[in-house]
Amino acid sequence: MLTFSAGPSKVYDSMPQYLQDAYEAGILSANHRSAAFMNLYREVHQLFCEKLHMPEEYSLLFTSSATENWEIITQSIVESASYHIYSGSFGKKWINFAQHINPETEGLKIEADQAIDVANLNIAEKFDLIAITQNETSNATQVPMEVLEEIQDKYPEKLIAVDTTSSMGGIALNFNLGDIWYASVQKCFGMPAGLGVLILSPRAVEQTERKGEKGRYNSLNFMLENARSFQTHYTPNVLGIYLLKRVLQDIPEIQHISSRLNDRMHQLEQCIIQTSSLRLLVSNSETRSKTVLGVTGTESLISEVKKAAEEAGMQLGSGYGPLKPTSFRIANFPAITDEEMDKLMSFLKNY
Numbered sequence: 001m002l003t004f005s006a007g008p009s010k011v012y013d014s015m016p017q018y019l020q021d022a023y024e025a026g027i028l029s030a031n032h033r034s035a036a037f038m039n040l041y042r043e044v045h046q047l048f049c050e051k052l053h054m055p056e057e058y059s060l061l062f063t064s065s066a067t068e069n070w071e072i073i074t075q076s077i078v079e080s081a082s083y084h085i086y087s088g089s090f091g092k093k094w095i096n097f098a099q100h101i102n103p104e105t106e107g108l109k110i111e112a113d114q115a116i117d118v119a120n121l122n123i124a125e126k127f128d129l130i131a132i133t134q135n136e137t138s139n140a141t142q143v144p145m146e147v148l149e150e151i152q153d154k155y156p157e158k159l160i161a162v163d164t165t166s167s168m169g170g171i172a173l174n175f176n177l178g179d180i181w182y183a184s185v186q187k188c189f190g191m192p193a194g195l196g197v198l199i200l201s202p203r204a205v206e207q208t209e210r211k212g213e214k215g216r217y218n219s220l221n222f223m224l225e226n227a228r229s230f231q232t233h234y235t236p237n238v239l240g241i242y243l244l245k246r247v248l249q250d251i252p253e254i255q256h257i258s259s260r261l262n263d264r265m266h267q268l269e270q271c272i273i274q275t276s277s278l279r280l281l282v283s284n285s286e287t288r289s290k291t292v293l294g295v296t297g298t299e300s301l302i303s304e305v306k307k308a309a310e311e312a313g314m315q316l317g318s319g320y321g322p323l324k325p326t327s328f329r330i331a332n333f334p335a336i337t338d339e340e341m342d343k344l345m346s347f348l349k350n351y
């Protein structure tokens, strides 16, 4: 079954080969204090710079998931409180985790079709970090890089944390526009779940050190201390890190992936617009995601399309939360080939 689910999503077709190679190379039993592991970590850092254009001076850390990063950010980086701007379920979960740790956390909920009105934002002095879900997988929306730039220009003294769980590895991110970037590998990296990445600017590292939070298993200072020598503070998902290296080695530079996904998203949108009964979930093209397309229709139609797709060997992603009965989602992730997307479009165009 070919899956178009937005996570866990289709893995790269080369995954079985990488797994076999990992076994043969002894990666499955590699010690995380060994030179082999330290080299692996260093190579992945280098590949993030080469392929995804992460600035050299940014730190790359391995965590277990995006969800863990929500806690780490409030626990170890936020000094006074964070301010969250969000429209969907993942952004809401993030603010809820943050509020649980720090009741001073506040936020602004916007609609899926609503662009962030930066000129009229009014974020109080006491908030030292702005939290943005760049690609909101649940309602298939995005915050474009230009909007992040406006936010940074308006609030240069605040840190900006960006959830790119379902866009990193798929679209070109300008890491200079934020201080904290994170993702999980089971989305645009086309890998099995079980590994998160957390990327920090020097300014975010400085603030973490100043805060000096310590003592928990995922206290960021503890993680950073180990990362300085390309080690981790506990036995990490070495296989996941190895697979990430192989994926990064084999993909083209991000601007090429990004333009391929943009073209493909455009075709997919046109396909839905031309159907007689399906509609785009997000009508504002500015806030519509480039990596996840939401499609809406009547409840009976949506269940009919999903069922017929399965019979044709394709699994569509369900709508998320309240949108479940009246929508489905299509992952436009890089591991899905153009032929596979063509097959889906020829199926969908009949509705």
Ligand SMILES: *Cc1c(COP(=O)(O)O)cnc(C)c1O
Pocket: 007, 064, 065, 066, 067, 068, 090, 133, 135, 136, 137, 138, 163, 164, 165, 166, 184, 196
């Ligand atoms: C999937 C997702 C998460 C959660 O990722 P986990 O790996 O399950 O922790 C968080 N934010 C966004 C935007 C996501 O798409």
